[in-house]
Amino acid sequence: MTDQAVDTGGVRLSGAPAAEGRFLGRTRELKELRADIERTGLDTLAGRKAPRARVLLIAGRPGSGRTALAEELVRQVAERYPDGVLRARLSEPGGTPVPVERTARDLLTALDVPAPAGAAEDELTEMLREALAGSRRLLLLDDAASADQVDALLPDAPDCLVVAVSGGPLTGIADVRPCTLGGLDTKSAVALLTRYTGSVRITVDPRAAETLAEACQGQPAALTLAGGWLASRPQAAVSDLAKRLHKDAEDGADGTPLARVFRLVHDQLPGQAARILRLLSQAPPAPVDPHTASALAGCSVDAARGALDELVSVGLLRPVASPLPEYDVPGCLHPLLHALAESQERPGELQLARARLLERDVRLLQSCRAITETDSPQAREKLQALPPALRFPSPRAAAEWLDVRRPALLAAVRLAVADGELDTLARRLMSQLVRALVAHVGTQAAAPDLYGVHRLVLDVAERRGLPRERAAALLNLGDLDAQTGRTRDALVRYRAALDAGREAGDPYATGRAMESVGGAYQELGDHDRAADWFGRALADRLARDDRAQAARLYGRIGTAHTYAGRYGEALRNWRAAVAGYRKDGDVPAHARALSELARVQEYAGRPAESLGTCREAIEWARRAEDTRLQAALQLRLADTLDRLGDPVAARLHRVAAERMLVEEAPEDEVCGRDGDDACEIRSTSGED
Template sequence: MVVEAAGIFDALPAGARPFAGRGAELAALGVAAGRPAPGRGRLLVLAGRPGSGRTALAVRWARSVAGDYPDGLLYARLSAPDGGRVGAGRAARLLLDQLGERPGAALLPGAAEEDPACEALREALGQRRALVLLDDVKDAGQVWPLLAEKTSSLLLATTSGPLTGIDGIDPVILGGMDHRAAVELVGELVGGTRVSCDPVGAADLAEACANRPAALRLVAGWLRSEARLAVTDAAARLREVPPPAPAAVEGPVKPADPDRETVPVVEGDPLRGAFELAYRRLPAARARLLRLCTLAPGQQVDLRTASALVGCPAPEAGGSLAALAELELLEREPDAADGTERYRVPGRLYGRLVELRAELDRPSEVELARARLLERLVRLVDSARLLLDPAAGPNPDPLPGPLRLRTAAHAEGWLRGEREQLLAAVADAVGQGDLDGSAGRLVTALLRALPLTGEAAPADLHALHESVLKVAERQGNPRRAAAALLNLGDLQAAAGRWEQAGERYRAAVELARGAGDEPGCARALEGVGHGHRALGDPLRAADAYGRALVLRQALGDQPAEARLLVRLAEAHAGLRRFEEALREYRSAAAVLRRTGDARGEREVEALAARLRRHLGREGFRPLSE
């Protein structure tokens, strides 16, 4: 994230440099943005195949009109690296964070059909004039929940196909570049002198790349590393790259639906050939790093994560990342808050790199790389926590100098900036299920560290406790699973979702009871009682509190015993069992007196006195008096 000199918040990617051509498409976006959208907020759609430069074009246009959107340029990627879709709720939380809106407990994911974060984003955009770039949208279901009805904000979606289900959309179609602009781009990327000496070769190279910017950039990066190779020879070598073997298809092949074909298909996709030329030029160690970068959370890497993946010193990893970016095999991302350079594996190359990883890297090596990465993240999060909580003492296992977080401000900035990647690392590890020990340590470290930043969103904590639950269930650890359910129940209770909280608490009761965890069972029963009370059922609340009280008394936990006696008294009062309520208040005061808690005793006596005054106004006199 960066802030432009004009003072407009800008969370967009860095964008392609140099940028050439696309004048017609930029103008078309400007015209489309001026069209009214009756009944909903404005939505622009830019459709183009991967490698067509659609993200670069969208970023370029968005920055050109930034002055019309003083509340900022926001960004969310709506596809996973493997091609899967990112849910609208997750995107909404990211965009709310960019707007400075801190999602509260009410924005927890729940059983409702629509994620509450989507409604919160629509409300926030309705009060602002912002431009939101939704990159690589897979379907209209990701966009509709984010589209406010009445707003001055604008949504710009890039996609590779039609977004059926949204009426009145006339997408701007992106094919290859204008041939002259493509040749100009080759000249800027490779070097003007080299191209001016061979203009026919430059034109031939642009044609071999189908005038597609991604392929042109890859070939140009390769040409920069081959100083003695003529531009004409580069075009010839690109054409010599054999096409990929066709995938085996079972059953009859279905013809393409012409009504759904929005983006023109290029025969003989040059992107793969351009990648193969650039990849073959890499030294073995650098090629291995590029393949292993696909294991990084969100495919975003820096010297800290890259050095862990390949097991090399951080400066060496940093140099290799910069070299891969020079070859256009990695994309530059905005620098981290501490100035650390960050890179991303381009989505258009991800699939081929995963294929190469499966072919060339042994499974044991891949697992070791993932384990090194998780342990590196655990150490980083723990070091951040120790800096943010000086009372915890010095770090007993400091990281090497280039990796180290040095101050509390540095640690806080790192945790905030890397939060999405850290949560993605947990989700990846828990999903694969083969490194549960490392994944569990990372979850524990995050649960301790994130609240110290003051921005531990309940949805993040919910996701982490869900991860703990999955690991505990997979490992057959009912005690740990019960603890995770209790924490999930507490989060739902804080959001006022008592039915969902009750489900979690009741499941925790069964697991804790089966594991012989009496303290856990007592805590879960107390949560069940809170849920019944909140839902207007004091009878069941009294029953749950009573069962929890028996367990606490058996454990000799007097503070918890006094607290439950007060809860039981309140439930009895709700049932108009005033004698029982006053008796429980007296018992609670007696317990607190034995523990020496004079303040607590006075508070309980005040509750009892208030109940007596209420009964006196109603003309009711307890038999005990």
């Protein structure tokens, strides 16, 4: 997602004063675009109501000011769309199209609409259309690579407006007339230069300024770099730069005016700043920070920040509005940076720079997670061993850093996995990112990001032939599928994880997969298969003498038999679970297992046995200091006593339960007085 400030003359003025950051030129184009909003569409001419949002297309080469024009148009017409403006970038800075699935999810997040982890593109785009239905919003879709990307995101809301920015026509979207951009007019181009150089240098030689604008072909990106170069050299004459660019063009220098100005600016940068600029081509497609530049160049964080600020001053970078110091590389410069890095840096040095960056991200994530483990002496020791630049002063500071840098970290993971040359570091980065997200955000809130990371882990594991990692990734993906209701998808992943666990000889993964298969069958209502798979997992645990897990699996088997109505089998397994927890000394689990045993006895038509088991369970719950379980059991006792014809005793137990709940929780959290199942605590929900 992007939320850019309005650019001046086609690019943001990195070095210009904020007060002067007004949009320049493009008067004709803006007039045409505003008129196009009011134009009668083909559907209206045919007597039909427009089924979808109107689309305006701004087409132009990178560096032509297409995004700036779109932002200015949005600023001028935003008041017509009271529900707000949404922005999305449809291509990464290097030109790689962003998957529609990711864009739709980002837009839903901006709308505060929760999207299930792992949802497919069709589901997400349908959710987006539903969220936008009936609204009056303006969507700015920047850097569209194809018509399919835009079409998939179009709202079925005729009162919405979509402003798309692309390199050319979007063939396939009906009733769209592109506004094609060339260079700025001479007056606007000179005004853009003036904001960098000051009026005096332009006034003394206005013809030289016009000649320089002509050499840059009015392209805002080239003019910005030229202006930044002049601003950093107060003694240089505008005419000298104009003559140099003309000479380069006459000598047949390769590339566009932007490429020629870029080479000139780069060649006159200080050595360290020039090297950092080249190595930024190896950074993930996201805003860069001083840590990124420091790791790529192998220099200190302070030196990297100084170099980045120097690059900002000449227009090669632009600062990002962020709580952290972050910088954006203009998209039109990315191809030039890559070409420069490949021509002036050895391949081994580029790979080393990428490795240093991944290692820095790993260490920052380790520090980010360790700061939350304040009670762990090992975590404190690890923190102290880190350099001061990698430490966070507090858990809150670490959480804020993770929130800001999360898109960059996810982009780094995707880039590292796609690269394929640094899989070991990529695996470490993914592991630390998952742990940091869980520590600061929580599994549920971070589920969409975790799903993507686990899919990348699976890609690496399959590419490298790592069955243990493949099993872990499949189990994690299966869990996330199960949590979002895709139980059959989860079942497929659990079975694949079982095969991978057996291939790796990993008893944990094998046992966990068998139990998860059973859980999926139980969720699907196939209780016979669920009991069978739980039984296989139980045999595995018993073979390894894992008594605690065996007791828990006895309970799961008992639950499956209970759902199937086989109360005799259920009672046998719950008694085994009770015995297992008692031998293991797990008092809370013992109490809960007794509670479930009493429930099944009641279902089996044995109220007297259920009454005795309930009383025993209450005693164990008291020892476990589980007040809510005691209250639930008191209510069950009351129901049983009612059925046995003792309403007085039943009332006493209900009063006791209500008193416990009032003492345990605020009034609005207390369960109702009617003795329903809302107060009951099932071992299946808690243990599973």
